[in-house]
Amino acid sequence: MSLNIPENLIGLTDAEVLASRKKHGLNEMETIKRSNWLTLLLDIIKEPMLILLFAISIIYVIIGDYAEASFMFVALVAVSAISFYQDNRSKKALEALEKLNEPLSQVIRNGGVLKIPTREIVVGDLSIVEEGKMINADGRIVHSHDFSVNESSLTGESLSVFKNADHEDNRVYSGTLAVSGLAVFEVEQIGKETRLGKIGTTIGQIKEEQSPLQHQIGKFVKNMAIIGIVIFLLVCAVNYYKGHDLLQSLLNGLTLAMSVLPEEIPVAFTTFMALGAWKLMREGVIIKRSSIVETLGSTTVICTDKTGTITENSMHLKQIYDFATDKTYNEAEFAAPALNELISYAMWSSEPVPFDPMEKTLHEVYVKTQKEDLRKGYHLFHEYPLEGKPPMMTHLFEDKHGNRIVAAKGAPEAIHQVSNLSNEEKEKVRGLITSFGREGYRVLGVAKSNFESTEFPKIQQDFPFEFMGLVVFYDPPKKGIQEVFQQIYDAGIQVKVITGDNTDTTRSIASQAGIQHTDEALEGKQIMALSEDQLQTSVEKNVLFTRMYPDAKLTVVNALKKQGEVVAMLGDGVNDGPALKAAHIGVAMGNKGTEIAKAAASLVITNDDLGKLIVGIAAGRRIYTNIKKAIQYIISIHIPIILTVSLPLFLGWIYPQIFTPVHVIFLELIMGPTCSIVYENEPMEKNTMIQKPRKLTDTFLNWKELTISIIQGLIITIGVLFVYQWCVCFGANEENARAMVFTTLIFANILLSLTNRSFYYSLFESFKNRNILFAIVITLTLLLLMAILYIPVFARFFDLSPLRFGDLVFCGLIAAVSVLWFELYKLIRRRTKVEG
Template structure:
């Protein structure tokens, strides 16, 4: 039906520009924090930065200006790296915001167009319908059985009916359309709206940290406390021995700096933000950072049938007339009775159709009718989709007061409200079974007559005449078989939750190789289960039909009670509660309602479930790579700590083998390795054939932590061996320091290569596509060469040029202290 049926033309393009020029954009503009200053404040509070500043000050006080300037420069460098990583993360998240911009429909130049909500202007004719979130305040000028949920403003959960004749004929930004359709003239936008006026309170709300963020934050805090305790102990011991405040302070600061794993929170933020950005480039919009964490743990995905498993390209396939018991192909509609069935089905649809079936009915009506009556009749009452099973009824009237009352819905619902004898019921049920078993979506069609204007409160109170059935075919998506197999291989169970009947759903499920198509459960059967029966029954059943919001929510909660990590797809208003309850709520970008998108934590832009396989893979990859990065940080920190502490504690010949400048050098090398190389690592080939990782309260299990600790101790053994080798061969302090430092750098390089996988060999991982590995390792080795062979650097850092044989020895020790883990990986592969 044309949009100008309501005689609303809306603004012209020139009027839109004039209104925007005068009144601005439809955005809530509150006091914004200066993100750059925030980042600087955050950096200033970092324990490592504080230690660097203290150490720099000590050097300046003691007259060692060169070292003081170097550490002051290191503060600037650390701050620059942190700001760069912070800006990368923020830029990635800002780009995501552009994609999650809500949209709305307006009438402009006499046509319905979809625009970004921020492009609304005062005076626009805003069209809102069931499932949309209202984008601005406005005054209703036309409505069909319109109701709104205003709980965001009033706290009242029940929906409110509104139309242009009532005292309250206004709509408000942020509220949700519960049913029907309305057109309103926009009266307020942005901060001038009712929501905008109270929105200042939103400024003080802080985002909660994710579980993984809390775990990492706790780990870093513990290390900071440990560093502080060790710092005080070492300072006290050294002061007791030397009675020099500044010298003992430098030694204590060196150790404290070596303990702090400040790269870990930077790595976490970078991985999560860039992970969300990578997902966005794949057409998957992540609205919350915690979703990136949870993706790799998903154990069950609950999917809708229509539009998720099927194409959502509803084409009318068959008609059944009760009067003659005849099933006809939609291409062969000839008789008046068949045309009349189509006519009634169209009148039972929305005047401006947005559902695929209703669009198809309008198109078939237009092709089969000799006289299009849509312009002549006006909807005077609407009963929205309701009941179990659901149905909907529309009442139209023309100027001559001729009335059409048409209904359509689940065939079982119509059987219950029609005047039918037992024979007719059996005939209809036989036709339903025949059509459904072939995979058709079946709807019943009926009509009734009613005089007067005091319509019943419920559509079920009418007594309808059953006219017939219409059957739609929505073919399965071409890639759905492969998508299901990918989920099954990844250890993820798939369950279908649909409003359709069991026969149709089972027929489609069988076609696509769906596991567990033999058993199904209806919404009413589910609600009748006791709490004791519910959890196991839901877990054992894979097809749920004739579902409604309460039943969907019960399924999600039952699976969660079974300790499953649940993802759920949805697109309608009724899916909102279940999407919100699921660990990962997935809305469809194209056919999803704004309410569904708002409730979901993830949006598939192309409505393609295959994207969800990619999302799970990306979630697993991000988590695995983050774990590799943090294991690397732990492994490489241990030798730094012990190489500083052991010579000092045991009174070896050169107790101050490393000073703060050497520790910060190592930190600057390690930072890019963990947050650049590992973040860019490709997914390992066995990632999607493993079972989902358990969603536990701990980031590492003891075995993984033990691996990192043992790797760190082996590197420590290597660096201390290099130390003793140098002393044994009579090398002076500078040469010993250069040999030990070089050994640590080589061990760092080999550890990076070995830890790219904790399962596959280094020969396999060398073939992985990650150009940054060669770049970062190349820069590291050039950096080491500069320190060893350029005299000003060598002298400043207290090194001495090493011979090629000494460099070979340090490289060999570094290699041996790491490469042993390849035997462990080899044993793992053998056992598999």
């Protein structure tokens, strides 16, 4: 059995698992209500656009226009289907993310260790929990090694507690965290029956706050709805005053209200976020909340741990310095008899069942170099966990004859401080530590002690230690990490390294990894001693933060947030948890990250590739940019629809009802998919990742951008109404004028959707960004337009007359002039930037 689990621990059989599950249920809190297709459909029916369509349909039935009523009912079904498709697509994407986010637990069943989804743990299971993992059920410890647990989530006590099977309190609880060692516990309560469950802390009760962008979009749509109500009442009043026909007045008012309401925008936002998170999941980036995608694009500072994030976390033992012989040995010399004792004590100071890569390496080197493996003959009977600033740890082993081994290891500064060294010897060791650090090596000090008493010192630093030497590890930077950091800098994002390692090693590795401005560094104890003003200045100026512990890491992250930075914190260890939780975006490593880090993070990189964070940031920027494009498109195209419906009526033109509800709904059926499906699929523009990040507090449309959209809409309106007046001047009847105006607006809509693919690059440059959905939607739009112009039954229904080829060309030219002037604006903008 793996993990050094005793062979007598067999666990449940498959039959016992099924029986327990049948009796006690699944290991989950109160069942969270999931939206099924019926709930989605009911939510869609409540949408304002659907209510308007239904009201218009009823009016048509009342006045006896059954053809129009039927079309409205069909349109109602079509709009519902599009909304349902989008909502269901978003729902499935979020469910896929939720499933991938579900934690796994290790249990012993049928005599073997296996990983299962946490919700499948049953009462009676033997569950295994290791250092850095979250405990997912309540139970009683039956076996442990150096096991301590942090129960602050239940008790509020921040200090960890050591527990074992013989301890008076040998119980563990769901929601608490294993700080060190390993334990096997028999599950006694699951789900709602755990202490955590009884407190009533359920995920379903936590209300997720709206992001700034969600709030801004919601406010914008609400304001547009209010404007729609005002215009509806105004149109109804004017119409009724002129014709005294209540139903016709209501119909005209509802037509205009439908043209004002930008119901595509909230649908587009939800779709963009959910599908963005789903696409990132396929890239190996798991987003826990879809709104994080938006925040990713605003990242201004990346704070990264060193070990396992910048480096491979391979911890290869490169050299050993033996104090007794005053000699440094290379790998080829590790079998030298002079090193036997030092290697042995380095191993004994490690965990009996190692989790840390350095400790695993020390165990492996011990096996390769020692003539006799004494590990089975000794048992750990007393220990001091890793603590202190800088930290160290001490283990006491004993065999059946009472022979003792007292071994310590830790930060070399900590070890030589507590050892029997003269000032000259300490100075010499410091010089070696500095020398190793400058080469990028990670160094640990090793010491031993002779202690026969059973009255153990209160703190490990009080043992009489004999300094033995240094073990020197090399953890190289990950391959390709230089290119990753260059991309980060190109994107206008700062990098800070926050690590528990010493300054010299950190500076060397950071420089090898391509991190800039590594000359100066601050240590954790220095950070905590600074005043608020000094802290803000130092955090802004410095890149390297070394010998950092959890409180110091948290202090740096909070200081950066106070400066208005959007902080992404990368980490994989237990001590990274608070900083990961506090950052705007906590990023944990999926392979080597601890459960605590993953639980605290809002984003998990499954393969530990830092380059995937760049993918995430690029996706966040692409999505934000595309949302803006979609919204600007919707604003611009709604303006000519609103004004074409209202101005002829208010100004008393010859054909006051140039558009009826069927024409508006046809346009809505085109705009909806263009906004929420086509623009969502738009690739990233080539200059996206060489721009500075936007401020998180920026509005989704500033006044300049809103003004451009309004101008685009007004110029299209001028073009459409010019065609209207042109037709009237040349004696066209209502059907012909309507056909010309409607066709011009359709052509303008197509050209607007294409030119708004970029607000910087030309239309032709945008064609290089392949988006097959544009071709599909444009083709379908043109086919439908031809159908309603030239198939008699449809032409009669829409009150249109067929257009000659020359008329189509004229409509196309007016639409092109109305829209493509924007290409000239973009050209001037590009040239001004180049000249500037």
